[in-house]
Amino acid sequence: MQSLRDQDALIPRPRGNLPQVCGAALAAVTIGSMVCLSPERLFGWVAMVILILTLGPLLHGLCMLVEELLYHSNTRYRGQGLLSHVLPACGLRGKTLLAAGLAGIVLHLAGYPLPHKGQCWKLLFLASVLYTLFKSLGLVGPSEVEVSDICEGRKMNVAHGLAWSFYLGYLQLVLPRLEDSIASFCATHQASGPSWGRGSRKLLILIPLNANISHNLEEEDDNIRFYDNLQNNEIDRAGVRGRVYKHSAYRVLDDHGKAHECVVEYATPLLTLYRMSQERSAGFGEPERRQQVLLFYRTLQDILEHSLECRNRYKLILLSDEHEDDPRFLSKAILRHLQQQEKEEFCLTPPPQQEMPYPLAGTSTASTSAPIINHPEPMSREPTLMFSLPQPLREPVEDTDYYH
Incomplete structure (x- = not known):
């Protein structure tokens, strides 16, 4: 018979941020290794890689933008603004454009990592165009885990x-x-x-x-x-x-x-x-x-x-x-x-017992020697407000010794 613990083990938990932590750790180790091996062109290589990773999605977003503007601008977006709805839907977000612009500035200031300037631009454009082609053909795309994570996070299942x-x-x-x-x-x-x-x-x-x-x-x-x-x-x-x-x-x-x-x-x-x-x-x-x-x-x-x-x-x-x-x-x-x-839901606290009264005057010694047991109040009792009456302040007493 299936136990309740086994039942809880069947329920999938929400996905966490472990992939982000692993990615950040891998990037830190790689950059640290490059700093030790060749620190002179580190910023140039980092800026060039960022440009490759951002220009590819931007070019693919432009290709999707052509489709949306020609055939779906009225049916899917109902005449909504181009900047506010259509561009973000195609992946042309401000963060991506900002990252590409900053990477281009850093690449220009830090210098090109390859011997010739033209080789860097050829590599940038070739990598971006091939990424757009592979993305359009479905060779590069989100995995099933990524799709599941997106659907669960956005409540789309x-x-x-x-x-x-x-x-x-x-x-x-x-x-x-x-x-x-x-x-x-x-x-x-x-x-x-x-x-x-x-x-x-x-x-x-x-x-x-x-x-x-x-x-x-x-x-x-x-x-x-x-x-x-x-x-x-x-x-x-x-x-x-x-x-x-x-x-x-x-x-x-x-x-x-x-x-x-x-x-x-x-x-x-x-x-x-x-x-x-x-x-x-x-x-x-x-x-x-x-x-x-x-x-x-x-x-x-x-x-x-x-x-x-x-x-x-x-x-x-x-x-x-x-x-x-x-x-x-x-x-x-x-x-x-x-x-x-x-x-x-069973009440774990036993029912309250009646307290023993205090011994009165004239009772036998045997009865007064018995301990007085005060049982605690049950946990299920409604909370009550306890307060004490204010007592008058004690008047000051003059105790100065004038004859000392």
Whole structure:
């Protein structure tokens, strides 16, 4: 059975800045070596390399600018300004132009590193033109890791859109009403009231890694049985008067046959990911689908953790596809999370005990010899403001000895 620590190990963490640190360290070592070997033309070589690295992207940006101005200026940019939108979109940014200009000035002042001045300019133009050609042909371009980093950093993945849609269009509307719905359900189903624990009063959201969702939980696990639907929530939404939002309550049986009632459902946006992986035109294979499911889980968890309306009203359950052969895997996963929530929310402080009164006058010596135990107040007590009444200042007393 998959443990919660293994579940956390499946979720990809956001990428850090280790490539930038490694690049800076490599550049520092290389420049330091050049300083030791040939310091006389160090600035010239550095300026020339910067020009090669900046002129190539600038020439490629000019080639893309021609395409954008001729065919896409009205449809993609809607007549927006050339300097403010079109040039940055083609990579012609002010930082790149500034770096190229400063490198040209430094190259002119420090001197050309090659014996002849013409050789430096030939190398600069040839390297820039060949870079533009290779970039246009796709031989030089961002790797899959770079594309993934850009999409994750700018929230451009399919998973990000699905997670925000699931939150804004569903969870943000129903989770604040969930506690009242469960209370009304328990009032109409008197026999099920004691079986609703603290952990059961949350919405359990199932997120399978393979994104394959069954519409009937009973078909996946015999220990899960449909009980009843909670009270419908009717909300005016997008022009629909009284749109119905509902939840289903289930009874999950443990190994001893005891029923644990809870509200559980699948994350419906995963149906979109699964259907996209089945459509050839979507270009969305099984590895991409698995990665998007993990990003969906991480994004949705981050959104809900920062939502005041949904806090402590949900539980995300990531289902691994390594235990599909176990017919009781789904019920075991639900029960494991229910038990974990019960342990986390259990009050660890014992109930307060009554303090022993102080011995009164006339009591026996044996009773007065017993120690007085003052128990600390429970941690769950509401904070109180403690203050003391102001006491009058002591009047000064004249104690000077005049007869000394």
